[in-house]
Amino acid sequence: MKIRSITLSDIRQFTRPVTVGGFAAGLNVLAAPNEAGKSTLFDAIHALFFIPHRSSRIGHLRPEAGGNPEIRAELDLPDGPCTIVKRWGRGAMAEVIRQGHVIARADAAEAFVTGLTAPAEEGGPAGLLWVRQGVIALDDGSRKEVEGALLARRDLMSSVTGEFETVTGGRRMDRALARAEADLERLVTLRGPKAGGPYDRAKKAVESLTAMRDDLAQKQAALRDALDRRRAARAEIAQWSDPAEAAHRAQRLVAAQAAHEEATRHAERLAGLQATADHAALRASQAEAELRRLTEAEAALRRASAGARSAGEEARAAEGAHHTALAALGDSRAAVEAARAGQEQAEGVLAAAHRAVAQEAAQKRRAELSQRLATAQELTQRLLGARAAAQTGPEAAAVAALERAETTLAVLERQGAAAAPQIVLRYLPGIAARASIDGAALEGDSPLPVLAPLTLDLPGLGALSVTPGQTVDARGLAEARAERDRARAETGCADLLAARSALATRTSAQEAVALIEAQLRGLVPEGIEALKAELATLPEPADITGPVDPAAAEDHARQARATLEGARQTEARAAGLESEARTRALRATIAAETAARALQQAEATLAAFGPVDEARTTLAAALAAATAARDTARASHAAMAETAPDPSATAAALARARSVVEAADREVARLGEDLVRLETLIDVHAGNGVEEELADCEARLARAGADLAAHEHEVAVLRCLIAALTEAQATARDRYFAPVMAELRPMLRLLWPGAELRFDGESLLPTQLIRDGRAEEIGTLSGGTREQIALLLRLAFARLLAKSGRHAPVILDDALVYSDDDRIERMFDALHQQAGDIQIIVLSCRNRAFRDLGGQKLTFTEAGAV
Structure with missing residues (x-):
């Protein structure tokens, strides 16, 4: 359809x-x-x-x-x-x-x-x-x-x-799925076995018996380990307590102590000879150093004399160059001052030219703003008149209400005319008399609908009253006319045509208001008062004095700036040269002073030795005597060192002998303590029947494990059954909704690519x-x-x-x-x-x-x- x-x-x-x-x-x-x-x-x-x-x-x-x-x-x-x-x-x-x-x-x-x-x-x-x-x-x-x-x-x-x-999947599938889920719920929850259920009890029994079995097995292993360790401890104590072994350990300790004491005494004698040799070597080194200082002082005096002469000459040359640079710097500074005065004069001429241009622009701006102000004031007066016209006349809603009232009345009148009885008079030929209604003659052969009671005047016969009965909704017509009259009164117009004309006039005025307001917004976007304020800020018109040639003034000012910049660059170069000359003169003066101080210090150092030749002879004799004493002491030390025993070796042997004796005593004491503990542990475990309890616990654990495996198998079967039933339901649902998804999928993926819907x-x-x-x-x-x-x-x-x-x-x-x-x-x-x-x-x-x-x-x- x-x-x-x-x-x-x-x-x-x-x-x-x-x-x-x-x-x-x-x-x-x-x-x-x-x-x-x-x-x-x-x-x-x-x-x-x-x-x-x-x-x-x-x-x-x-x-x-x-x-x-x-x-x-x-x-x-x-x-x-x-x-x-x-x-x-x-x-x-x-x-x-x-x-x-x-x-x-x-x-x-x-x-x-x-x-x-x-x-x-x-x-x-x-x-x-x-x-x-x-x-x-x-x-x-x-x-x-x-x-x-x-x-x-x-x-x-x-x-x-x-x-x-x-x-x-059918109600039988629903019942089977519900039964499987109920059976599974009896055994497990989402977190695991259901608390207090048969699966939970079997699992806890296996866990308890497993813990007991592990504890008994651990005790059995501890008993066997204690027996083995007791046998080993007894054998080891017997070995450490052998008298021959104890005597041998004591003899080794006495021999090691005697050897270490002899090595210590020999090392003390060798240290004395080493000290004598070191003292003689120190005296020889001091005599050699004094002789070397004398030679170096003579060389330093010669170098200081030559440096002092050279530094004095350089200082005098640098001072002359500095005086020359100072004179050149003064000349460049005078040139800069002259260029600055010329530039200031050119800038003054340029500023006067700019003021003249700005004054001319201000006069043009004042003329433009004045014209816009006059136009805006004229538009404002027109806007007041348009707004007054826009407030005159009927509202659109009132005209619409009048149109609805006229339409309703016309419909009722047409309906009444169609349903009301009609009167048609046909006059005989040659009859001049005419029937009338309220003085208006009634033409013949024209149907007259009777919408309300009326009376016809019949000349020569009387009057004929006609009542339409219930065929005409007179009340509705009266209400419609009253509504029409109220709507006319609301518009203030005599009829619908006049109301529409008045509304059109008002609408035109409203459009004119909008147009004038748009013109004013374009002409004075910030308002007339803002325009007046801007006009007030402009200077009054004045005569323009002086030359108005900004280009020539700008060119002259640019040349003056270039001249000043050149003079400043020359001054900067002269200042740099003066600074370099001053720095060189200062450095040369400091170098001359430093050289003079070095000469004074070299002379003082050499004077401390006295006569140079006598000092050189004395220092050479002292060096020869100290060298001979040092060589004799070193030879004696070397001869004794060849036969000296090693104290560190004898100390190590002594420490080893002591540790062997002490370790034997400690090991015998430890083994005795371990033997006491092992005897106590063996007595405790042997009296409790650990092996019998372990065999009984393993038999009970096997029975509990079989019970737990049965419950786990039941849970796995129920879960497999539920998954199979659920998959069967999903397959049936997918097959059922396949037609609608086939139609829906292309539209759905226009919004979300790859999207799917899941149905209930x-x-x-x-x-x-x-x-x-x-x-x-x-x-x-x-x-x-x-x-x-x-x-x-x-x-x-x-x-x-x-x-x-x-x-x-x-x-x-x-x-x-x-x-x-x-x-x-x-x-x-x-x-x-x-x-x-x-x-x-x-x-x-x-x-x-x-x-x-x-x-x-x-x-x-x-x-x-x-």
């Missing part, structure tokens, strides 16, 4: 018939402002299919002024086009028309319409595909609507897949969105994401309905209200993708957002008077 056009008459605000036509087989878009009638169109389509023509549940569609709602729809059905007409209220009727012939009326027409689509609460597809304003998710709406939508989904999915019980087997609705490898609950998603998923799912259901031979249009009233700019573009792609096989009708108040949706554009157009 596809809608081709629909006409509304006396439906809410549509007191005059309007038509929405030109529906395409694919995507259709009706985008209009709020209160334009989109939701009215949605409710009218719903009423056409689901409210019988004799029903009184039509008040929500009736206009405020009253009337009989009527809807006419042209449809394309599999067996050909047809027209359905329904009217409620007075003259209620229902008809189905095909090829110009009525094929069904009244109840037969209602049965024909019911056969097209069942109501939503009874599982009809409209519950899936027709989304009224404010509804987002598939489970929104009243309880009946939610239950009807579930029934529709089940009917659709069952008809597509041919099965329903496979969603859960009871509600047949998605419970999780899986994207980027992460499952998100539908209830935790944003309103926009849930709205987009619900819309895509409705489109998938529509395609499944079409494939099952039940074509039905998808109608969306203000959908996608929560979608951002990027998502809405991709949702538009999805709508276009599905519009190739199904008819989609989108109603929206977001004209700008839906401008890029494309599809067939729909509008309300007047259908003419019925």
